[in-house]
Amino acid sequence: MVTQEDNEGNLARAQGFLDAYSDAVAAVAERITPSVVHVGTTREARVRGRGRFQIEAGGSGVIIAPDGYIVTNNHVVAEAARITVTLADGRELPAQLVGADPATDLAVVRVDAAGLPAAEFGDSDALRVGQLVLAVGSPFGFQATVTSGIVSAIGRSLRSQSGRLIENIIQTDAPLNPGNSGGPLVDAHGRVVGINTAIIAYAQGICFAVPSATARWVAGLLIKEGRVRRGYLGIAAQLKKLHPAVVRAYGLPRDWAVEVMEVTPNSPAALAGMHAGDVILALNGAPVDSVDEIHRRLNRAAPGTPLSITILRGGERLELSTTLLEQTA
Numbered sequence: 001m002v003t004q005e006d007n008e009g010n011l012a013r014a015q016g017f018l019d020a021y022s023d024a025v026a027a028v029a030e031r032i033t034p035s036v037v038h039v040g041t042t043r044e045a046r047v048r049g050r051g052r053f054q055i056e057a058g059g060s061g062v063i064i065a066p067d068g069y070i071v072t073n074n075h076v077v078a079e080a081a082r083i084t085v086t087l088a089d090g091r092e093l094p095a096q097l098v099g100a101d102p103a104t105d106l107a108v109v110r111v112d113a114a115g116l117p118a119a120e121f122g123d124s125d126a127l128r129v130g131q132l133v134l135a136v137g138s139p140f141g142f143q144a145t146v147t148s149g150i151v152s153a154i155g156r157s158l159r160s161q162s163g164r165l166i167e168n169i170i171q172t173d174a175p176l177n178p179g180n181s182g183g184p185l186v187d188a189h190g191r192v193v194g195i196n197t198a199i200i201a202y203a204q205g206i207c208f209a210v211p212s213a214t215a216r217w218v219a220g221l222l223i224k225e226g227r228v229r230r231g232y233l234g235i236a237a238q239l240k241k242l243h244p245a246v247v248r249a250y251g252l253p254r255d256w257a258v259e260v261m262e263v264t265p266n267s268p269a270a271l272a273g274m275h276a277g278d279v280i281l282a283l284n285g286a287p288v289d290s291v292d293e294i295h296r297r298l299n300r301a302a303p304g305t306p307l308s309i310t311i312l313r314g315g316e317r318l319e320l321s322t323t324l325l326e327q328t329a
Contacts, residue, residue, distance in 0.1 A: 024188060028134055029146045031190035034088045035063045035119035036183055038138035039072050039095070039109065041080035054081075060137035060183030061085065061109065062192060063118050064219060068111040071219050072182030073197055074100045075161065077107050085111050088144060099222030103164040103230070103299070104214055105197050108222040119184060122191030124211035127151050127170065135174035135196055135207070137183030149174030157292070158198060158208055165295050168211045170194045176207040185209040231301040231324025234267020235260050237291050240279060250281075250317060257281055257312070258291055272309060272322035281317075282310040298324070 040058040047053070059076030063069070070085060077083055083095040093111040100107035131151045138145060149172050156169035172185060176199045185194035194209030221228045240259035247255050258280040263269050280288060283297050284307060301307075303326035311318050 024132075025134065025146075025148055028186060028188060028190045029136070029144070032062075032119060032134070032136055032184060032186050032192075033144035033146070034117040036088060036136045036138065036144055037061045037063060037070060038086040038179075039070070039076055039182060040084040040086065041077055042082040043079055044081050058138075059179055059181040060196070062136075062182075062184040062195070063116050064121070064192075065223075066114060066116050066118050068113045068116060069098065069219070069223060070095070070109050070111065071195060071215055072107055072109060073195065074102050074105045074107045076182045077109060078102070083109055085109065086138070087111075087113075087116070099226040099228075101218050101222060101228045103160055103228065104166050104210055104218050105160050106195060106210060106215055106218045106222075108219050119186075120191045121212045121216050122187050122189065122193040124168070124170065124193045124213045127154055127187075127193055127211075129153060132188050133172055133174055133193065134186050135172065135176055135180055135183065135209075136186065137177070137180030137196060145177070145180070147175045152206075156208065164299065165292050166197075166210060166214070167296060167299065168214065170209040170211055172207050172209060174207060229303055230327045231298055231303045231305050231307075232268070232327035233294065233298060233307070233322075233324070234264035234269040235274065236262040237280070237294070239290065242279070246312070246315070250312070252281070253287065254289060256289070258288060258294065260311075268307065268322040268325050269309075272307075272320040274309070274311070274320060275313065277313070279312040280309060281312060284308050285310070303327075 039061045043055045045055050061070040061072035064071050085095045086092045095109040095111045098108040098110050129151050135147045152173050153171040156171050157165045158169045160166050176196055180196045183196050184192040185196055187193050193212045195215045196209045198208045237258050237260050239256050242255050260278045263274050303324055305324045307322050309320045
């Protein structure tokens with residue numbers, strides 16, 4: 001039989017748990033919100049017969065260095081004619097685009113200010129499913145909007161607007177609004193473990209963030225060089241079902257492979273002697289089983305990297321070699 005004292009004891013324990021949770025969330029929010037900014041943009045548009053007009057939009061960002069460097073999403077600042085940043089203390093400052101990387105939907109902007117409260121990067125590789133996280137941003141210009149949730153999944157892949165895959169995406173159920181784009185996803189210590197980048201329309205609790213490991217790497221290159229230099233192969237390809245005899249003859253681990261549909265002239269693939277119809281089995285000796293896997297291999301391969309390509313052509317296994325060139329678009 002449950003007594004009145006039992007009920008009161010259970011209620012007191014529940015209240016203690018909720019108070020501890022609230023205190024933890026509040027402490028994290030107090031730590032990270034000074035580093036979160038609103039990123040406002042103005043774009044020029046033209047309508048036939050109506051002339052030019054301006055479109056204002058915005059998103060979020062997070063300060064990563066006291067001297068004014070801010071990480072946000074590429075889609076927040078892409079094609080912006082003017083960028084302004086509103087700090088947590090209310091100051092509105094003009095910002096310059098330092099560099100952008102559409103392949104990871106990340107960009108860095110800078111304001112002319114010093115002594116800014118910079119956030120600390122955390123270790124996204126150490127995240128666990130079920131871990132508490134907070135999403136912070138300024139949706140629709142409301143400063144320091146905080147939502148809480150958990151890490152729903154790790155290791156997701158998300159295709160960027162450039163067509164490349166963003167690897168190790170973090171899925172969270174911390175609610176995001178469109179204006180949260182570019183804001184930080186933080187752990188229970190207030191460290192940035194991701195940059196909020198996307199939501200699935202009409203789906204509840206499915207939101208994504210670029211991991212801090214990627215954001216730190218990309219931001220460093222953008223600050224240093226203004227861009228991320230990647231090698232490219234220069235092919236269009238698709239999956240091809242292989243004949244069982246071919247699979248047996250070459251001891252292949254699966255009955256499909258990547259077939260080359262088109263080779264770009266003067267590309268590394270063309271210089272290697274690749275032809276349409278070639279079937280790619282491996283790159284640098286490591287098997288590939290999808291077009292996306294080729295993208296993964298090339299994502300962090302710098303121009304000038306040697307590449308060996310194992311192919312099947314007319315039933316014959318061939319080894320080709322080339323050197324990756326810089327992708328310019």
